[in-house]
Amino acid sequence: MNAPPLSKTSPVTGSALLTNAVGLHARPSVKLTQLAKTFSSVISVATDAAGPWIDAKSPVKIMRVKASKGTTIYFEASGDDATLAIAALIDLVERRFDESDGDDHG
Amino acid sequence: MDVALKKALIEDCAKVIAEHADELTSLDRAIGDGDHGLNMKRGFESLLPDAGSLASRPLPDMLKAIGTQLVMKVGGASGPLYGTLFLSLAKEISGSPNSENARTAFASAIEAVKARGKSEVGQKTMLDVLAPVLAAWDHRAGIASHLSETARQAAEATIPMKAIRGRASFLGDRSIGHMDPGARSSSLLIATIAKHFGA
Amino acid sequence: MANVGIVIVSHSEKVAEGAADMVRQMVGDAVPLAYTGGNSEGGLGTDVARIMDAIDRAWSEAGVAVLVDLGGAETNTEMAIEMIDETKQQRIVICNAPIVEGAVIAATEASGGSPLDIVKQTAEELSPQ
Numbered sequence: 001m002n003a004p005p006l007s008k009t010s011p012v013t014g015s016a017l018l019t020n021a022v023g024l025h026a027r028p029s030v031k032l033t034q035l036a037k038t039f040s041s042v043i044s045v046a047t048d049a050a051g052p053w054i055d056a057k058s059p060v061k062i063m064r065v066k067a068s069k070g071t072t073i074y075f076e077a078s079g080d081d082a083t084l085a086i087a088a089l090i091d092l093v094e095r096r097f098d099e100s101d102g103d104d105h106g
Numbered sequence: 107m108d109v110a111l112k113k114a115l116i117e118d119c120a121k122v123i124a125e126h127a128d129e130l131t132s133l134d135r136a137i138g139d140g141d142h143g144l145n146m147k148r149g150f151e152s153l154l155p156d157a158g159s160l161a162s163r164p165l166p167d168m169l170k171a172i173g174t175q176l177v178m179k180v181g182g183a184s185g186p187l188y189g190t191l192f193l194s195l196a197k198e199i200s201g202s203p204n205s206e207n208a209r210t211a212f213a214s215a216i217e218a219v220k221a222r223g224k225s226e227v228g229q230k231t232m233l234d235v236l237a238p239v240l241a242a243w244d245h246r247a248g249i250a251s252h253l254s255e256t257a258r259q260a261a262e263a264t265i266p267m268k269a270i271r272g273r274a275s276f277l278g279d280r281s282i283g284h285m286d287p288g289a290r291s292s293s294l295l296i297a298t299i300a301k302h303f304g305a
Numbered sequence: 306m307a308n309v310g311i312v313i314v315s316h317s318e319k320v321a322e323g324a325a326d327m328v329r330q331m332v333g334d335a336v337p338l339a340y341t342g343g344n345s346e347g348g349l350g351t352d353v354a355r356i357m358d359a360i361d362r363a364w365s366e367a368g369v370a371v372l373v374d375l376g377g378a379e380t381n382t383e384m385a386i387e388m389i390d391e392t393k394q395q396r397i398v399i400c401n402a403p404i405v406e407g408a409v410i411a412a413t414e415a416s417g418g419s420p421l422d423i424v425k426q427t428a429e430e431l432s433p434q
Contacts, residue, residue, distance in 0.1 A: 030331045030413045037417030059413040060430040139348075177353050177384060181344055183377050186353060186384040222380060271376075 012082040014089070015049070015074045020096035023068035028097040033059040035092055041079025043089070049074050056089070107202050112168060113161035115302060120150040120157075122298045123291065133287040137274040141182055142287040149180030149188070165203065169196035184288060187223055187232065194218035209243050216240055223271060230267035230274065230281060232288035235260040239296055254297035261285060261293035309415040309424045310337035310363035312371045313408050314356055314378045316349045318342035324372070324405045332412040339363035351378045356385035360397060368396035368421035370428065372407045396421060402428040 018024060024032070036043045036056035044053035047067050053076060054061045067073060073093055077085045092098075123130075123146045131143030153160065153175060160168050173192030177185050198211035216236045220226060227237045238260040239253055262285065269281035311328060315321040321342030328338055339362035344350030356371075363369050371386075373379045379399060386397045398421060400407050411428040419427070 026409070027331045030409065033413055034332070034416055037419075057417070058427065058430070059410045060427060063410075139350075174388065177388065181352055182350060183380065186381055189353075189384065222384065224376075224380075 011076045011078040012086045013074065013076050014086040015072050016090045016093035018067055018069050018071045018073060018093060020099050021069060022099070023071060024062070024065050024073065026063060028099065029063040029065070030059060031092060031097050032089065033057055033062050035088060036085070039077070039079070039081045039085035039088075041077040041082040041085050043075065043077045043082075043085055046074045046076075047071055107165050109161050111302060112165065113157050115299060116153050116157045116160060116172070118298050118302070119295055120154050122294045123147055123150040126291075126294055130287050130291055133285055133290055136284040137269060137277055137281045138287060139182075142184060142291065145180045145182045145184055146188075146291055149176045149185060152179040164201045166196045166199055166201065169193070169199065183223075184291075187219055187288070190218050190222040191215050191236075205243075209240070212236075212243070213240055225271040228267065229271045230264050230269040230286045230289070231271055232286070232292040234264050234267065234286065235289045235292040235296065238263075253300045257293035257296040257300075261289040264289040306418070307365045307367050308336045308418060309367045309411075309421050310339070310365040310369040311408055311412045311415060312338075312356075312359045312363045312369055313340040313342075313404065314351055314359065314371060314382050315340070315342040315374045315404060316351060316378060317374075318347075320374065320404070324408045327405060328408050328412045331409055332416050335416040336412045337363040337365050337369075338412065351381045353381050353385045353388065356382050357389060360385065360389060364393070366396075367415075368398070370411045370415065370421060370424045371397065371399045372402060372404045372411065372428070373399060374404045398422075398425045400425050400428040402431045406431050 020028065022028070033056065043056035045056045045062065045065065046053045047065060054065060056062065075086050075089050127143035127147040129143065130146060131140055134140050134142035153172060160171055163171065169192050173189045173196060176192060177189030180188060194215035195211050198214050200207050203211070216233065219236065220233060223231065225231050225233060227233050235257050239257050242253060242256040264286040265284065266282060268279060269275045269277065274281045313321045313324045315324065319342070321340035325338055325340040339359040341355040341359040344352050360369055360371070371382050373382050382399055386394055389397065400411055407428040410431060411424050414424045414427040
């Protein structure tokens with residue numbers, strides 16, 4: 001790609017507040033890992049800035065996070081498309097995972 | 107192997123299963139889902155229209171075709187197990203087997219059934235008939251008459267056993283006291299086949 | 306390369322259909338998906354011919370991952386795989402994972418273009434080691 005070369009030692013970070021009704025449950029987890037997988041960067045997720053960090057491309061591990069509404073999700077990415085990845089993931093959370101809120105427990 | 111003999115084997119196996127379908131079903135009703143007799147009858151009778159053309163094929167080809175047909179037509183849990191038995195026999199047996207070749211093929215077929223069902227001897231299954239028959243097989247004397255009797259007694263011996271494989275295992279101790287339907291159908295088939303080889 | 310296909314094999318057609326619905330709704334249409342449940346008489350059970358047909362419908366050059374429920378489903382799926390064209394057999398795997406969760410997770414992994422061994426491995430992370 002034409003992105004400027006990034007130092008591998010300085011990962012891109014970002015965070016977003018979970019505002020969808022069910023938080024990071026099954027269906028949002030699937031969407032998050034699907035999106036993460038579209039980037040070549042190594043991407044991690046945490047519910048605390050200090051970690052523990054979880055592989056954003058692992059649907060099993062992400063589903064086990066079970067973060068509820070009001071939790072801040074932290075992202076960290078390293079690689080050629082890290083900036084793009086963080087922006088896209090934050091956007092997904094802020095779009096409430098495109099879920100129609102309500103009593104959806106998905 | 108003689109075409110007429112092969113045809114007679116197919117027809118007699120289908121016949122003995124059909125004659126005992128009600129018995130197999132009532133055994134299965136006691137410890138399974140009650141479809142063994144019907145399934146076996148449907149599967150073996152589906153061989154009859156093609157018995158002539160099946161018998162005209164070399165023995166390994168015939169056994170392979172029978173195995174495939176039983177998988178598809180018997181269905182349930184027994185279809186794949188009987189299918190595996192025949193498909194595995196087909197792999198090892200020669201076109202005109204002597205007793206030793208037949209015994210070797212039978213031994214590897216039993217291993218294939220064990221692998222398919224993830225089961226062992228002593229778990230109240232068809233293996234509890236097949237394994238004693240193999241053990242009683244003295245290839246120097248050909249398929250002797252005592253194989254029928256061995257099979258019959260082995261099927262009876264499943265009555266006090268407790269099932270730990272298949273649907274019967276859900277019953278636990280309540281599976282004790284009933285003959286295993288798969289063991290019974292195996293003993294019927296073995297007796298029928300043995301009859302054609304000097305029994 | 307096409308995405309890995311997912312096949313769901315349950316004793317119950319309703320369970321198989323429901324699990325397939327969850328995969329479609331949660332993961333989307335990016336993976337080939339087929340299900341089968343019940344025996345040829347419409348009762349509880351599994352049927353080798355139907356399993357072969359489901360694998361065929363979900364076939365992908367990248368392979369097919371099969372999720373099964375109780376014992377007979379696995380036995381019959383193994384039998385079905387052995388009866389399928391030998392050139393395809395190496396590209397069909399049974400995942401040792403719970404059927405519903407395994408199907409969703411395997412499909413999620415597959416939708417990202419992961420190869421068959423990774424799809425299987427991810428689904429099996431669900432099972433206690």
